[in-house]
Amino acid sequence: MSERTYLLPLWIRLWHWTNALLIIVLTVTGVSLHFADPKLPLVEFSLAARIHDIAGLALVAAYAFFALANIVTGNWWQYVPKPPGVIDRCLKQARWYVWGIFRGEPHPFPVTLQNNFNTLQSLIYWAIMYLAMPLLLLTGLIFLFPEFAPDRLFGMDGLLPVAVLHYLTGAAIVMFMIAHIYLGSTGNTVGAMYKTMITGWHEH
Amino acid sequence: MFHSFNKPLVAVLLGASLALLRLPAVAADAAPVDQATIEANRKANAACYECHSAAAVKKPPRADLDLSKLKESHIEPAIFNPSDHGVMDCRQCHAKNHYTEYPHAEAGKTTTSPCTECHAAKSLRLEPQFNASVHAKNSGLKEKFSCNTCHNVHVNVIQKRLKDPEKIVAQDNHGCLECHNSETMFARFAPDDEKLAGGKKKRPDIDTIHGWLPNAKAHWNAVRCIECHTPEVAEGKMLSHEILNKEKAEKKCLACHSANSSLKTRLYRHLVKGEQQKYGFTNSVILSNSYVIGATRHPLLDNLIIGLVLATLLGVLAHGVLRALAAMKRNKDQAK
């Protein structure tokens, strides 16, 4: 139990909590904008728009930092699922989540410095961080500078596809976030993984 | 101006009946004009276009024309004919018998028929609204303001006929911004500044005044000034001419940015009857021109997303409870 690995460098932890805070702020204000209604107790529209704009730009900056640091440190490699046996390992991991975890079985793929993520995790993180996020940021930026949106499309305003894509990718990230926060409790103890993201140390 | 408004009701009615006597085709409130009359009028107007058109400015029919002045009178058949008044003979508004020679007699240049002459009923309804508006109440403005200060009679087309919201916005905002975005025009109308001897009140910058409105420029292209600066009227009623001051103007975003958007009864009032929920969107007539956050939604997609988010929440909740129960059971078994 006393064996420790220094798993997460400071930059990842700082980025992670900034990212988390911004996404929560963007979710609350985004919902207030989209479902704007005098009868719903949401953040006031113009305040929501202002906060959303600022937090959105901050998230773009955070993502740029993340992408750059990933390249510089080589951390991006963690996100690449490594064949052979990708599907097998995913199934094994999924089986643990729906069955093994209830029987107290040990993690099928214990965390190591080389393999921080399990294969299922790296696949999903990859999709979120390198597909959904860039789409969300790009559509958010076009929303902010609508002169870059197409003028018209299928007889509708050209901002429509941008808005719908922003909404869908935003929703995907919110759903990911819910599952992500919960799965953070599936470490060796309920609080272990949250602690790792704060201190950087993983206890085996 | 507004001379006829300051007189009692009888004068207005008298003006209307006079108009009836003079121009049988025009009823108390300008009635539609038949095709034969339109063609006759267009033929008559050709005489004016001989000099009053871009082509004539380039190639004057006579050597003695004051071209510098002619250049400033922008009358073009391509613009005039489709306009609200394009069915008319120029001389119905411009003192009839003064154009047989050039230069025109003085009356021909300065006299135009007041709007009330042909729009008695509408003017009657507009009068109290105009009198309550900022341009009538602010000192010294009323005398300088007339209907054609905002209405370009040779060009404008009403909303109902113009149809395209983008064009409506451009036309109607141009009427306001002509002054509110121009120092020279504004100074011509602005009241004196009490603090500045001999000076005029300064024009407040439009973007600065509306600094609380994000993307103000995007709004200027998508909504009209009168959307926020006039009180809402019942469906089917003529838009109000009471321009509201800064205390009363609409500041609530949700007036437009919500499912029950007031844009339906304002800029898009002439289109809402054709609302067909295109591709499943509410307020899809607005969507044809503008994506308006909060107003142009897709209820089916919204319900799907809400459902998926709730399912995710319930899923992790159930997983957590089961995990806790299983752990408790394991602990009990171990203790045995």
Ligand code: HEM
């Ligand atoms: C998890 C992150 C985010 C979520 C959940 C989210 C969600 C939303 C939602 C639901 C709307 C309402 C649009 C509609 O009704 O169709 C919206 C609007 C908008 N979003 Fe986001 N968004 C996120 C991130 C971003 C980012 C990173 C940017 C900027 C780069 C951004 C920029 C905007 C802009 C400009 C608008 C238009 C309203 C405004 O100007 O505030 N969003 N967002």
